[in-house]
Amino acid sequence: MAMNKNVYLDNSATTPVAPEVLEAMIPFFQSRYGNASSLHSEGRDARRAVEESRALIAEHLKVHPSEIVFTSGATEADNLALLGTALRSTGGHLITSRIEHDAVRHSADWLASRGYDVTLLEVDEFGRVSADDVREAIRPDTMLVSVMAGNNEVGTIQPIRAIGEICRERSVPFHTDAVQAYGKIELPMDVIDMLSVSAHKLHGPKGVGFLYVRKGTKLTPLLHGGGHEHGRRSGTENVPGIVGLGVATQIAFEERDRVTQRMEGFREYLIQEVLKLPATRLNGHPTESLPHIANFSFEAIEGESLIMKLDEHHIATSTGSACSSPNLEPSHVLVALGVPLSMAHGSLRVSTGRQTMQDDIDALLKALPIVVQELRDMSPFKVGG
Amino acid sequence: MAMNKNVYLDNSATTPVAPEVLEAMIPFFQSRYGNASSLHSEGRDARRAVEESRALIAEHLKVHPSEIVFTSGATEADNLALLGTALRSTGGHLITSRIEHDAVRHSADWLASRGYDVTLLEVDEFGRVSADDVREAIRPDTMLVSVMAGNNEVGTIQPIRAIGEICRERSVPFHTDAVQAYGKIELPMDVIDMLSVSAHKLHGPKGVGFLYVRKGTKLTPLLHGGGHEHGRRSGTENVPGIVGLGVATQIAFEERDRVTQRMEGFREYLIQEVLKLPATRLNGHPTESLPHIANFSFEAIEGESLIMKLDEHHIATSTGSACSSPNLEPSHVLVALGVPLSMAHGSLRVSTGRQTMQDDIDALLKALPIVVQELRDMSPFKVGG
Amino acid sequence: MYTEKVIDHFREPHNRGKMENYSAVGKVGNIVCGDVMWLYIKVDKNDAGQDIITDISWETFGCTAAIATSSMVSDIGKGKTIEEAIAVTNQDVASELGGLPPIKMHCSALAADALNEAIYAYLIQEKRSIPEALQKRHDHIAKEMAQLEERYAAFTEKGNSKPRGCE
Amino acid sequence: MYTEKVIDHFREPHNRGKMENYSAVGKVGNIVCGDVMWLYIKVDKNDAGQDIITDISWETFGCTAAIATSSMVSDIGKGKTIEEAIAVTNQDVASELGGLPPIKMHCSALAADALNEAIYAYLIQEKRSIPEALQKRHDHIAKEMAQLEERYAAFTEKGNSKPRGCE
C-alpha cells in the first residue's frame, strides 16, 4: 500500500515525516524509552531530550523555552488558548474571524453555547481580516482575540502585526493559529501572546504540537493531572513526538528561504497555468498568501469527484466541496470570502511540501484538464469555454 | 545513551515499545502518511488503518468499535470522562476515590474549584474502596462515579464489578481508569460505561490512548474542531500511534495469561525476598493486586535517594517519596492507605513488563540490601535489624 | 469511507451521458449538498404488453457516490417493468454498492428519486394515472429542484441544455 | 533535573559519617519533605587566634540533593573562620553544585542551616555571644526539628543515637 510513487499535493492536510525526523525519533521508542518524569537515568535522558527540543523551538522563535507548552497537536493548542482563557471565568467576550480552522471556530461555538459572547470578524473577498475591525470589536470585557496567521484552505495571510499591536494597546491577549504559517513566513512574536503549531504539517509526526504562551498569560489548563508542562498541560510527555517536532522545526527554519522560494515558484506557475483552463478562478489572495497553498474553483464541477478523479491519476489534493464535508456544508472559508455556492462546490486546494518537485506540478497540470473535461462531460450542465 | 542493558523495573511509569509495535508503526510515518480525513487513496489508507485498529481493540474488549474514542493518552481520556460529563451542566455531584491517578484526582479538584460537589471515597489499609461506600455516596444529582480498576502505585485491584453494578442499579454512569489493568486482568465491561487506557503502559507508544464510551453515554467534548471520532474528540488522528496501540493491545491480550503468570511469579518472589530485609513492609494488597506492581517501604530511608542509588546499579524503579514529587508531598495513595509519613518517605515501587527476566529481579535483589545499608549508614537514624 | 465497488462504479460508470430518443427524463437535486442528477429512460412494451424500461442513461453533477449510484441505478432499473422500477429504493442502490457511509445515503436517494421522476414524467406524458405516493414524492422533488436551478443559473445560461425541473 | 555535579556528589559524597571528637553538631530538618541533616564541626584556633572550622562531617536522611548539598557544604565550610562560615548561604551551596531545580533549593537551605546550627551550638557551648540573625534562625529551625522528631520517633527509639534538637 506504499504511496510514495504518488504525486502528493495535499501538504496542508498532512505531510510525510522527513527522514531526518523519523531517524531522530526511533531511539525514543526503543532504547531511550524512559518517562521524562522518572528520576532514573532513563527518565533523565528522556527529560533532556524533551528540554532540548523545547530549547531548539524557543531559539528559532526567539522566545523563552518555558513559554513552549507541548500538546497533542494544534487542535488541542487552539482549544487550550480559547477554552483555557475563557474558562477562567464564567463569561466574557471573545473575538475571532470567520475563516478560522474548525479547532478555533468550534471552540468558540462551544463557548458561545456556554453563554460567552463571540464576535466573528468578517473578511474581504481575498479572506483578509481588517485590523480596524479588530479595534472596533474590542470591548472592556474582551478576554481574547484569535486570528489565524495564514489560512489553511486558501492560503491568505492576515495582518497579524497590525492586529497584535491593537491587542497590545488595549491589553487584550492575542492568539494566532500559525499551523500553516510556522516555518513558512516570519511571525511577529513581539505582539503575539499565544501561538498554535502542529508537527504533522511540517514533516513532523502526527499527534504532537505546541502552544506558545507568553510569560504572564493566564490560562486554566484543559488537561489536569500530573502537572506536566509546568502545570499547563498534564499527560505523559510524548517524547519521540516532541523530539520529532524539534527536528522538524529545525529543518523548516534552516531550509525556509530555499524551500519557500521554490514553493512560491510552483504557486505562481500553477496559478498561471490553471487559470488558462476555461471557467476557472483563484480563491484567496493572489499575492498575500502562504507560499504552499493555491486554491481554485472550477465551474460546474463537484470537488469531491474532482479529487477522486485526480486520485485515479495518483494525484492527492483536497477540496472545500460540501459533498466532501462531514456535514455536507461547503467550506466556511470559501463562503466567508463570498465565493458563490456553485463555485465553492468545485474548489480544489493544491498544497506543496518540502518534497514537492516540478514533476509533481507537471503531473497535476497534465491530469487536470482531462479530469475536468471528463466530469463536465458527465454533467447535465454544459460550461462554455 | 542507550539504556537497554539496564534493568528496567519501572513499567508502571512507561514501557519500551514492543518491536512488533514499532515495526507496525514505521510505514505510517513514511510511505503511508495520509491524513485519515482525506479523500484520496493516501487518506483512505490511513482511515482503514485507524478503523482496523479500532476494530481490533473493540474485539478484544468485546465492545462496539464506535465506542472507542482515541485520545492523546489516558490523562486526556480521564479528563474527557470527568470534565466531559460534568461540563454538560453547570453543577452536580461526582464520586471518586482517594487513590486515583492525578489525571482523575486533579480533574475532580478542578471541577470542585468550579462549584461541583466531589465525594472522595476512603480506602482501607490495602487501598480498597468499599462498594457499600459507593452505594451510600450516590445522590440524586450524582453525575458520575469514577474508581480506577487497579492502582498504579501499589497495584491494588478494586471491586469494579460490585461498584459497576451499584451504579447500574442507580443509573449513574461509571468510569474506570484501567491504565494499569488493561491487558492484565479481566474487566467487567458489562457494568462499565467509560474506561481509560494509555498505550505507553502497554509497550505501545507515548501520546496515544483511548476512552471507551458506552453507546448512549452523554459527553460534551473537550477538544473541539474537525469533528473527528464522531465529534467526541477532534484533532488529526495520530495514525502511527493508533496503529501502535492496536498492535500493543493485540499482543497484550494474546500473551496475557503467559505474561501475567510470569509477573505474578516475580511479584511473589520479590515480596518473599524483600520482606526478609530488616525494617521493611509491603504496601498495598498482598494478593488482590495487579500482577506487575509491588510496593515496599524501608524504614529510615528516603525514596528518592534509594531510586538514585539503584540507578547507580543500573536499575530503574520509582518511589512515592515526598522528595521525588513536584510539590514535596508524599504519595497521596500511600497516605490514603494510612502508611505513616516516615514510611511513605521510604517507598519503592517495582513494576515488571513483558520483557522482564528473572535476571532483572535477581539484580534488584542483589543491589537492594547494599544500597539500603549504604543509605542507612549515611543517615543519623539507626534502624535496628 | 467508500467501498471498492463504489470506487469502481465511479471510475468506470455504466450508461453515462445523454440518451438519444429517450422516452422521458427525471431531474433531481439535493439542495443541501447541491448535487444534481438527470436520468433518461427508454420505455418499450414487452411481449406480454407490459411497459419495460429497456434503457437508462444519466448525466450527473455531483460527488463520487452520486456518480456511482447513478451508474448503479441505471444497471438496476434496466429491464424492469414500470411497477418494478417504482419499487426500487435507495437502500437497494446502496446495498448493491456494498453500502455507503451514513452521510452519503442521500446520494443513493438521489438516484432512486431520479428513476422515479423519470417514470413520473413518462406517466404524465403518456397521460396515465399517477400512484399517490409517486405524486407526493414528485411534488417534494420539484420544489427542491426549483431552488437548485437558481443556484446554477450561471452554468445553465451559458450552456444550451437548461435544467427546468421535470418535464 | 540534577546537574552532573549533584549526581557526582551524591554518588561519592565527601566527609560523610559521624565525627569522633567533634566540637559541635547542628541538627536540622525540613518539615515539608521530611528530610533530616546532622552536621558535625571541629573547631580549632589558627595562628592568628581565630576560630577555624578544621573539619566537617555529616549524617543525612534525605534526597539526592540533600546528600549532595551535605557533601558540598562540608567542602565549602572546611577551613573557614566562624564568621566566614556563618556567611555561607544556600545560594553558595547550590551554585557550587551548578544549580538545583527550583523545588530543590530548600535542600541547599537545609545544608546551610545545618552549618549555622552547628556554629550556634558551638558558640552556646563556648558561652560566646550569639549574633541576632543566628539566634532567630536557630529558633525557627529548632521548632521545625521538634516536629520532625515526633515523626521519626519510631526510628530513633530503636536506635541508640536520639536526635534531640540542637545540643
Ligand SMILES: Cc1ncc(COP(=O)(O)O)c(C=O)c1O
Ligand atoms: C492509572 C493511571 N492513569 C492515568 C495515567 C495517565 O496516562 P498518560 O500517561 O497516558 O497521560 C497513568 C500514567 O501516567 C496511570 O498510571
Ligand SMILES: Cc1ncc(COP(=O)(O)O)c(C=O)c1O
Ligand atoms: C490552521 C490549522 N489549525 C489547526 C489545525 C489542527 O491541528 P491538528 O491536526 O494538529 O489537530 C490544522 C490542521 O488540521 C490547521 O490547518
Ligand code: FES
Ligand atoms: S527534598 Fe527536602 S531536602 Fe531534598
Ligand code: FES
Ligand atoms: S453528497 Fe450530495 S449527492 Fe453525494
